[in-house]
Amino acid sequence: xxxxxxxxxxxxxxxxxxxxxxxxxxxxxxxxxxxxxxxxxxxxxxxxxxxxxxxxxxxxxxxxxxxxxxxxxxxxxxxxxxxxxxxxxxxxxxxxxxxxxxxxxxxxxxxxxxxxxxxxxxxxxxxxxxxxxxxxxxxxxxxxxxxxxxxxxxxxxxxxxxxxxxxxxxxxxxxxxxxxxxxxxxxxxxxxxxxxxxxxxxxxxxxxxxxxxxxxxxxxxxxxxxxxxxxxxxxxxxxxxxxxxxxxxxxxxxxxxxxxxxxxxxxxxxxxxxxxxxxxxxxxxxxxxxxxxxxxxxxxxxxx
Amino acid sequence: xxxxxxxxxxxxxxxxxxxxxxxxxxxxxxxxxxxxxxxxxxxxxxxxxxxxxxxxxxxxxxxxxxxxxxxxxxxxxxxxxxxxxxxxxxxxxxxxxxxxxxxxxxxxxxxxxxxxxxxxxxxxxxxxxxxxxxxxxxxxxxxxxxxxxxxxxxxxxxxxxxxxxxxxxxxxxxxxxxxxxxxxxxxxxxxxxxxxxxxxxxxxxxxxxxxxxxxxxxxxxxxxxxxxxxxxxxxxxxxxxxxxxxxxxxxxxxxxxxx
Numbered sequence: 001x002x003x004x005x006x007x008x009x010x011x012x013x014x015x016x017x018x019x020x021x022x023x024x025x026x027x028x029x030x031x032x033x034x035x036x037x038x039x040x041x042x043x044x045x046x047x048x049x050x051x052x053x054x055x056x057x058x059x060x061x062x063x064x065x066x067x068x069x070x071x072x073x074x075x076x077x078x079x080x081x082x083x084x085x086x087x088x089x090x091x092x093x094x095x096x097x098x099x100x101x102x103x104x105x106x107x108x109x110x111x112x113x114x115x116x117x118x119x120x121x122x123x124x125x126x127x128x129x130x131x132x133x134x135x136x137x138x139x140x141x142x143x144x145x146x147x148x149x150x151x152x153x154x155x156x157x158x159x160x161x162x163x164x165x166x167x168x169x170x171x172x173x174x175x176x177x178x179x180x181x182x183x184x185x186x187x188x189x190x191x192x193x194x195x196x197x198x199x200x201x202x203x204x205x206x207x208x209x210x211x212x213x214x215x216x217x218x219x220x221x222x223x224x225x226x227x228x229x230x231x232x233x234x235x236x237x238x239x240x241x242x243x244x245x246x247x248x249x250x251x252x253x254x255x256x257x258x259x260x261x262x263x264x265x266x267x268x269x270x271x272x273x274x275x276x277x278x279x280x281x282x283x284x285x286x287x288x289x290x291x292x293x294x295x296x297x298x299x300x301x302x303x304x
Numbered sequence: 305x306x307x308x309x310x311x312x313x314x315x316x317x318x319x320x321x322x323x324x325x326x327x328x329x330x331x332x333x334x335x336x337x338x339x340x341x342x343x344x345x346x347x348x349x350x351x352x353x354x355x356x357x358x359x360x361x362x363x364x365x366x367x368x369x370x371x372x373x374x375x376x377x378x379x380x381x382x383x384x385x386x387x388x389x390x391x392x393x394x395x396x397x398x399x400x401x402x403x404x405x406x407x408x409x410x411x412x413x414x415x416x417x418x419x420x421x422x423x424x425x426x427x428x429x430x431x432x433x434x435x436x437x438x439x440x441x442x443x444x445x446x447x448x449x450x451x452x453x454x455x456x457x458x459x460x461x462x463x464x465x466x467x468x469x470x471x472x473x474x475x476x477x478x479x480x481x482x483x484x485x486x487x488x489x490x491x492x493x494x495x496x497x498x499x500x501x502x503x504x505x506x507x508x509x510x511x512x513x514x515x516x517x518x519x520x521x522x523x524x525x526x527x528x529x530x531x532x533x534x535x536x537x538x539x540x541x542x543x544x545x546x547x548x549x550x551x552x553x554x555x556x557x558x559x560x561x562x563x
Contacts, residue, residue, distance in 0.1 A: 171408050178394045178405050185392040188354055190380035190409035190457055 002142045007265045013149035015257020016156030019250045020211050021234035022241065023163065024204035026249035029238065030180035030297065031200050034102040038086060039208060040231025041113035042079050046212025047222055048121055049078045050130060055122030059222060064130055076209045082113075083205035084198060092194065110228075117224040125223040134217055152214050159210055160250060163203065167246075172199055180244065233260075240286055242293025251294050256283075305368055307332040307493050308353065308461060313362030313372075315348050315517075322348040323359065324517040330461070335487060335494045337504040340514035341538065346497040347389050349514070350463045353495075354386040355379040366461070381409050385459035389466045389497075391450040395439025399430055402438045402449055406456040416456070422489075423452045426482060444475035448482065455486055462486075464496045468503070480507070501534050513537040 021039065028034045050064030050071075063074050090109045094102055134148040167173035179186040179196045187193050211230065216222065233256055234249075241252025259282055263275045271278070286294070308330040315323040323345045330336050338346050351357040353364060355376035364372045371379055385406070394402050403423075407416040424431040427448050433441060438449055447467060454462060464483065468476040484507060486492050498504050504511060505525050513521040513534055521528070521537035528534050 171404075174397065174401050174405060175408060177397060178401075181394045181396055182392050184356055184376070185388065185394070186405065187376040188356065188380055188386045188388070189406040189453065190377050191405065192377050193375070 003265075005143060006145075007261055009145055009149055009153075010265075011258040011261035012254070013152040013156075013257075014261055015254035016152050017211050017215060017230065017253075018234050018237050018257045019253025020156055020159060020207050021230050022237040022249035022253040023160070023246060024207040024211075025231070025234055026238045026241070026244065026246055027200050027204055027207075030244045030246065031176065031183065031197055032091065032102065033099045034091060035099065035106065035235065036204070037103065037106045037231055037235065038109035038113060039204060039234070040227030040229075041110050041117075042083055042205060042208035043212040043215065043227035043230055044117060044222075044224060045082055045113065046075050046079045046209040047128075047216035047226065048117055049075050050213075050216070051121075051126070051128060051222070053120045055120075057122075057124055057126065059126040059128045061128075061130075064128070072209075072213075075213060076206050079209040079212070080202045080205035083201040083208070086113075087197065087201045092197075095193075114224050121222070121224070123224065125221050127220060128216060128222050129220060130213070130217045148214070148218055152218075155210060155214060159207065163207075163246075166203075172196070176200060236280070236283055240283055240293060242296040244297035245293065245295050248293050248295035248297065255294070306330060306365075307334075307367060308495070309363075309365040310349075310353065311363050311365075313349075313352055313359035313364065315345070315352060315357055315359045322517055323352070325362070326514070326517065326519060328512065328519070330493060330495060332460075332493055333491060334509045335484075335496065335507060336510050336512065337508040338495065338497050338512045338514050339499065339501050339504055339534070339538065340497075341499065344514045345517040346514055347465050348517075350386055350388075350465050350495065350497060353379075354384055354463060356386070380457060383458070383460035384463065385454040385457045385461070386463045387450045387454045387465060387467065389469060391443075391446045393438045393441070393446045393449055393453075396437055398435050399438050399441070399449060400434045402453050403430075403456050406453045407458075410458060415458075419456060419458065423455055426485065427452055444471050444478070447471060447475070447479055451479065451482060451486075455490065455492075458490075459492065461493045461495070464494065466497050466499065468498060468500075476503070501528075501531065501538070505529060505531070515540060 021043065024039050025036055028036045050061060051059040052062040063071055066074060086109050090105050091102065094105055134151055135146060137144045137146050138150070167177055175186065175191045175196050176199060179191055179193070183193065212227070215230065234253060237252035237256045238249050240255060241248030241250070256279070259279050260275065263278050264272060267275060267278065306329040308328070310326065310328040312325045312327055313323055314325060326345065326349060328349070338349060340346050348357055352359050355371065355374055355378070359372060362372070363370060366382060366384060371382070394405070403420060410416055429445055430449055430452060433445070438446065441449060451464070451467070467479050467483070480503065483494060487494055496504070501511070505528065508525045510522065510524050511528050511534070512519050515538065521533060
């Protein structure tokens with residue numbers, strides 16, 4: 001039983017990272033019909049921004065040594081600016097393009113960012129120790145929980161509550177929801193298209209920054225492709241949850257986290273190397289029965 | 305000077321021609337109707353005025369300023385509001401949120417609150433459902449919400465695309481009553497698309513018959529009152545003079561859903 005609860009906490013914290021990443025991807029898909037595979041690279045940039053830009057093998061902390069009250073906004077700002085720059089340079093000229101075109105453009109953006117990291121920081125993975133204290137364990141009865149997992153879950157919940165308050169209570173949130181449902185109609189009512197899209201990119205930047213910091217604290221290493229698997233699993237989470245539905249992205253993220261963690265824990269040891277294959281088989285099964293996702297978006301439901 | 309002056313606009317969707325040299329003048333305070341069969345280009349005309357579709361030739365002036373090529377959000381702030389065909393309600397947003405969307409660009413917050421009260425007084429059915437997701441409203445209620453939402457932008461020029469589509473005649477009467485009431489109280493200028501002329505002739509100042517992307521007939525409601533000229537322009541032949549062809553065949557076959 002203790003083992004299962006331990007696994008459940010693992011699943012929640014991994015699922016939290018997937019859910020936050022999926023929210024970043026899902027938010028842009030909802031408004032732009034853009035499947036932004038470069039979102040993972042924003043996560044990498046959030047982590048790399050912590051250290052002094054150099055090709056040295058050992059990482060020296062730069063922003064990473066700042067007081068946390070200064071560190072968080074600095075990293076967030078860097079990633080927001082990068083996210084806005086990708087929109088301005090790559091996606092805005094393609095506003096009228098189809099979803100496949102946009103996705104291919106996001107591949108290009110992804111490669112450019114990865115190669116930018118390679119040029120500035122070199123190709124070797126670097127060890128990094130951010131907030132080492134967060135890796136200690138806290139003991140609750142027989143249960144030993146890494147503090148970082150608790151932090152991850154708390155941050156995930158806080159960001160999700162924040163985002164949903166933003167979407168439901170502020171004028172920009174209401175405009176974003178309207179634009180996500182029917183972009184052209186929102187424009188006819190005076191909603192500024194590029195402005196709302198800019199806000200969506202900025203929010204996806206904040207989410208990527210949070211995921212990047214949590215992830216690098218846990219993994220303790222930097223590599224120029226570190227964000228890619230996160231974005232890939234998060235994209236699958238978005239599909240499973242229901243393309244364009246934000247609750248769907250969250251549910252999908254946690255579902256993927258749960259499936260991966262439980263497979264890792266309970267598959268026979270010989271089969272564990274094939275964990276991801278099993279996970280994706282489950283994804284395919286889910287999609288066979290619910291092709292529109294677990295929580296379909298409003299605008300893909302056929303209207304009567 | 306006309307409030308709206310559309311001259312010689314041409315619109316194409318790929319290979320398909322939707323409008324070929326359409327011109328239209330609307331004076332301030334007028335009610336102008338555009339009637340025509342499916343695929344005649346009525347919706348394209350309104351979308352072009354609202355900035356949603358870009359003509360490749362021609363000119364559109366609103367209040368004396370050229371607006372062709374101006375993005376739709378900018379045109380909306382200039383006082384043009386479109387109630388599109390099919391209503392395009394934000395179904396997952398509440399009725400209240402749908403109404404406020406159109407007013408976010410306005411600076412006169414006190415006026416916005418007053419407008420909201422006034423329009424809800426006019427539409428008690430919406431007032432009762434103010435916190436419902438708009439997707440749960442009936443078709444007629446959604447149409448009323450679409451009109452109310454557009455009016456919340458405080459437009460000078462309201463473009464309404466087939467407000468009667470798919471609604472029961474009684475509901476359509478109500479919607480027209482509201483439109484005419486708004487015209488009186490807000491001094492709105494209205495351009496309304498419809499497929500049929502019977503209702504239109506009753507309250508329009510001027511009527512335009514559109515077929516295959518061109519205005520075939522234009523005149524005041526009084527001039528066209530007997531309907532024969534309209535039928536001729538609408539169908540392209542004197543109705544009854546030929547061995548009755550299926551009503552919609554000639555127009556649908558040639559333009560296929562350009563709306």
